Amino acid sequence: MSNPVDFVELWRGGMLESAHQGHAVVVDEAGEIVHSWGDPHAVTYPRSSAKMLQALPMVESGVADRFGLTVEQLALSCASHSGAAIHTDRVQSWLKDLELDDDAFVCGPQWPADLPARNGLIRDDATPCRYHNNCSGKHCGFLTMTKANGWGPDYVAIDHPLQVGIKQVVEELTQETSPNWGIDGCSAPNHASSILGIGRAMATFAAADDSSTRGSAMVRLRNAMMAHPDLVSNTDRACNALMLAAKGKAAVKTGAEGFFIAILPELKLGVALKIVDGTTRASECAMASILCKLGVLDANDPAVKAYRNPDLKNFAGLVTGDMRPSVALA
Template sequence: MSDPIDFVELWRGGMLESVHRGHAVVVDEAGEIVHQWGDPDAVVFPRSSAKMLQALPMVESGVADRCGLTTEQLALSCASHSGAAIHTDRVQRWLKDLEQTDDAFNCGPQWPADTPAKNGLIRGNANPCRYHNNCSGKHCGFLTMTKANGWGPNYVAIDHPLQVGIKQVVEELTEESSAGWGIDGCSAPNFASSLHGIGRAMATFASADDSTTRGGAMVRLRNGMMAHPELIANEDRACTHLMRAAKGKAAVKTGAEGFFIAILPELRLGVALKIIDGTTRASECAMAAILCRLGVLDPNDPSVKAYCNPDLVNFAGLITGDMRPSAALA
């Protein structure tokens, strides 16, 4: 077992003030590690970075086609959106197509991270709904599978056929038995795996083609993510900005507690990283740095620099320091 390494540094007044540490792997289509930092065998919860794995049974089984799902809906099934109108309008239409109401969701209500949407609720003296939950697109996919198969409504239960199928997919693509499971923020099970295993799964997505049913389903999900980056996150979020900057070379997805993945179809590589202290700013910086190192992102692109080398600015607008990747990543 290897210790985590320094990934991201914060400097102020010419002095190193803080350090975020973590683990990361880059895995090829054969499942082999081509770059590693820290411990590839660290057991992790991928959190929302696993959403394309959770959506895969819906596409692979043919349910997505039978229900006429669009590329936007496939993207939303992989999204951690901000509850903006571009997200919730589509989620509500999907619910209507399913002849379901907000109460059918097993996720809880959540205030939108999108400022206009949140302010609109406050001005209207309204409470958030379940469709505002950042995972409501994924849960629409869950409801689609549940209705198509005639399964019971408690689709987040660990023994529900939906979750049994998702666990099987996770174990097949990581090529390891899950080390356990925990309850995610949206109430669904999240299956633990090694960092190498998650990287292997993402490399399989990256190298997939239409020659098999599963491969074709993977292609559709990763392409849906890249075609609609604004639905995966929002106009002010890293996943959206980094996918746009990659110009079709990467599908990326953040997860809670400092997790992040990338699927790189042209290079046929998968990336997985975990920041030990769970800080999102550090996972965004580290992922941007790794993608620059792999030639997927241009380090001079302003939207990339905003995550890889941002200035630290105080409330008066003064630059007080900077955040940067460590020498190990740079």
Template sequence: MTGKAVDLVEIWRGGRLESLHRGHAVVMNGAGEVVESWGNPDHVTYPRSSAKIIQALPMVESGVADRMGLTPAHLALSCASHSGAAIHTDPVNRWLDDLELDDDAFRCGPQWPSDIPARDGLVKADATPCRYHNNCSGKHCGFLTMVKANGWGPEYVEADHPLQVQIKSTLEELCEDTSPGWGIDGCSAPNHAMTIRAMARAMASFAAADDSTARGGAMVRLREATMTHPALVANVDRACTHLMQAGKGTVSVKTGAEGFFIAIIPGKGLGVALKIMDGTTRASECAMAAILCRLGVLDANDPLVKQYRNPDLRNFAGLITGEMRPAAALA
């Protein structure tokens, strides 16, 4: 299917369709072939944080991760959009200490934690958030690791910085496409536009990778790190973590802002990328869960999966008021 965005997720209340989320999605294999698609595979958009595993790849492929003593937990954090919980900020601060740097070295801005205990702790202490609370601080630790290992300048989010030049080149090589332009991401780093098809191809490359090359070995390490430490990638109450836990080591997933989502399925050699056009996270989570069930990676009856693929919607009194479900094309 090609052309316009198609219906992917529906919201029902009282037996009536109340809301509808449209988008594009592509499943690719390691040979660069489209296995299945919805909407327009060639729609160009920003992958946002779904690109983090690609942004972390030069650090591992170049050998910097090994020279700097990084563990799989470090690699998972470098791919994370975390919630600012203690399980995230404590290792981020230890990583900073190992680099002999402090919060001022980050070029991402301060952000209130989405983790409620962490946020409430700051409020009770009459404190304000720091840069290390930013959901991208793990990625930025990876950036700073590259900066220190290579002796590069501190303004690492500038588009012409050697780090960002290398990331752009890596992205285009994996996508087998040229980015038509870039925008500034929420964490201040460049985010390069790509087609949905190109991002699915890149994720299929991660899925099909093996240890026969330096790049392949680095891709394996990153995908395995995310599946081994899913709570570091998101948080204990987040969709990325729950879907990876439900997959039991068979899938790595990563959300991105404004309704982008990717999946890497090593056992099947498949990559998935999708975009919800209204930018709604609930819809991107539902669509990804539905696609992974469709591909036989997840079980639709698993409670961890159902809360995203087909949840009951409740009001503040706890009454079931409706449901969210994949549209017919995905179901």
């Protein structure tokens, strides 16, 4: 077992003020480690970084085609969106196509992270609905699978056929038996895996082609994410900015508590990282830095620099310091 390493540093007045530590791994299509930092065998929850694994059974089984799902809907099935109109309009339309309403969702209501959407609810003296939940696109996929197979409505129960199938996919792609599961923010099970295991899964997505049913499904999901990064996150979020900057070379996905993944089809590599203290700013900086090291992103791109090496400013707009990758990542 290796200790976590310093990934991200915060500097002020020429002095190191604080640091974020983590573990990370880059894995090739054979499942072998290409690069690692800290302990690649550390076990944690991938949280929303695993959404493409949770969506895979819907596409692989043919259900997505039976219901005529679009590329936008496949992107939403992998999304942690901000509850903006571009997200909630599509989620509500998908629900309508399923002849369901907001009550069918098991995820709870959530205030939108998108400020125009949030302010609109406040102005209207309204409360958020379940379709505002950042995971509602994933849950539309869950409901599509449930309806297609005539399964019961408690689709997040660990013994529900949907969740049994998802666990099988997770274990097959990570090449591990998951040692534990926890309840995610949207009430669905989230299966613990090693960081290496998640890296293996992402490398499999990266190397996938149309020569098999599963491979074709993986290609469709990763391409949907890259085609619609604004639906996967929002226009003001790291996933959107980094996928646009990568210009088709990467599908990336954040997860709660400092998890982050990348799928790199041209290089046939998968990346997984975990920030030990769970800080999002650190996971974004670390992922941007690793993708720069791999030649997928340009460190001088302003969109990349905004996450990899941003200036820190106070309320008066004065630059007070900067955030930067550690020597290990830089």
